[in-house]
Amino acid sequence: MIKKEHSPILEVHDLTVTYDSKPALYNASFGIPKGSMVGLVGPNGAGKSTLLKALMELVPHSNGYVKFFNENLDSVRKKIAYVPQKESVDWDFPATVFDIVEMGRYGNKSLFKRLNKEDKEIAKEALAEVKMLEYADRHISELSGGQQQRVFIARALAQKADIYLMDEPFAGVDVASEKTIVNILVQLQNEGKTIFVVHHNLQTAVEYFDWMILINKNIVASGPTKDVFTPELLQKTYDGNLTTLEQIGQVIQNKQFSTRKS
Ligand code: ADP
Ligand code: MG
Numbered sequence: 001m002i003k004k005e006h007s008p009i010l011e012v013h014d015l016t017v018t019y020d021s022k023p024a025l026y027n028a029s030f031g032i033p034k035g036s037m038v039g040l041v042g043p044n045g046a047g048k049s050t051l052l053k054a055l056m057e058l059v060p061h062s063n064g065y066v067k068f069f070n071e072n073l074d075s076v077r078k079k080i081a082y083v084p085q086k087e088s089v090d091w092d093f094p095a096t097v098f099d100i101v102e103m104g105r106y107g108n109k110s111l112f113k114r115l116n117k118e119d120k121e122i123a124k125e126a127l128a129e130v131k132m133l134e135y136a137d138r139h140i141s142e143l144s145g146g147q148q149q150r151v152f153i154a155r156a157l158a159q160k161a162d163i164y165l166m167d168e169p170f171a172g173v174d175v176a177s178e179k180t181i182v183n184i185l186v187q188l189q190n191e192g193k194t195i196f197v198v199h200h201n202l203q204t205a206v207e208y209f210d211w212m213i214l215i216n217k218n219i220v221a222s223g224p225t226k227d228v229f230t231p232e233l234l235q236k237t238y239d240g241n242l243t244t245l246e247q248i249g250q251v252i253q254n255k256q257f258s259t260r261k262s
Helices: 048-055 073-079 097-106 117-129 145-158 175-190 202-208 231-237 242-253
Strands: 010-019 022-032 037-041 063-068 080-083 163-167 194-198 211-216 218-224
Touching: 010 048, 022 048, 022 063, 022 211, 037 048, 037 175, 037 202, 048 163, 048 194, 063 073, 073 080, 080 145, 097 117, 097 145, 117 145, 145 163, 145 175, 175 194, 211 231, 218 231
Parallel strands: 022 218, 037 194, 037 211, 080 163, 163 194
Antiparallel strands: 010 022, 010 063, 211 218
């Protein structure tokens, strides 16, 4: 079930990515509507991070293409913020919290231009939004997992992008951080931004996302959450993995279909 989107803000066509000639993502095609909160959901190793990296051209495409706002990435890069999966970040990198958030401003500058007062102000505001302003001078490695994640989200906020791609922003974060991050995502969506999040908790996926993409190397489904979050499609995505299916059964039994927008 791939719902056709007539004026997608992000469009992916036949996208294939291979590592050592083994496909990690195969023939992915889908489009997402502007202003949606999208959850990209699938088992470990399903190619979720690979898809995000392919969108940002951090891994080569073996086939297919991607359009943002009907354009190639290069001409719209500033409008797209990417928060990588936490475990892929080198935390010994010698940088303070403020240094990291400031980096979000460089994409808006021409080469060699220095950051100005306004950039610093924007970086400060972003830190305040994630409730980390008082940690501005700390080294990033001194923080807890949830705090580190919030700093990386502040960097994305400082970029003032239109599309936010986030790889497992809730993995390994405390409950308070998860709440803060969810509130920020809701606020971004209210401002008309489009949010695309890799997520693996099926229980919260139903609550958080109004659009869902199920992936297991192939795109199994893409569409409004109420159409995609079905036992059949989830079973197909998770290859009948028992523990996961029990989890799905529970979610469906609880009828947690009160997605935020309805
Ligand atoms: P997910 O994020 O859904 O857990 P990934 O996109 O990280 O999945 O990985 C998809 C598959 O590609 C996995 O089998 C993984 O082992 C493999 N893979 C990921 N990155 C690389 C890489 N740099 N080199 C070789 N194989 C990789
Ligand atoms: Mg991943």
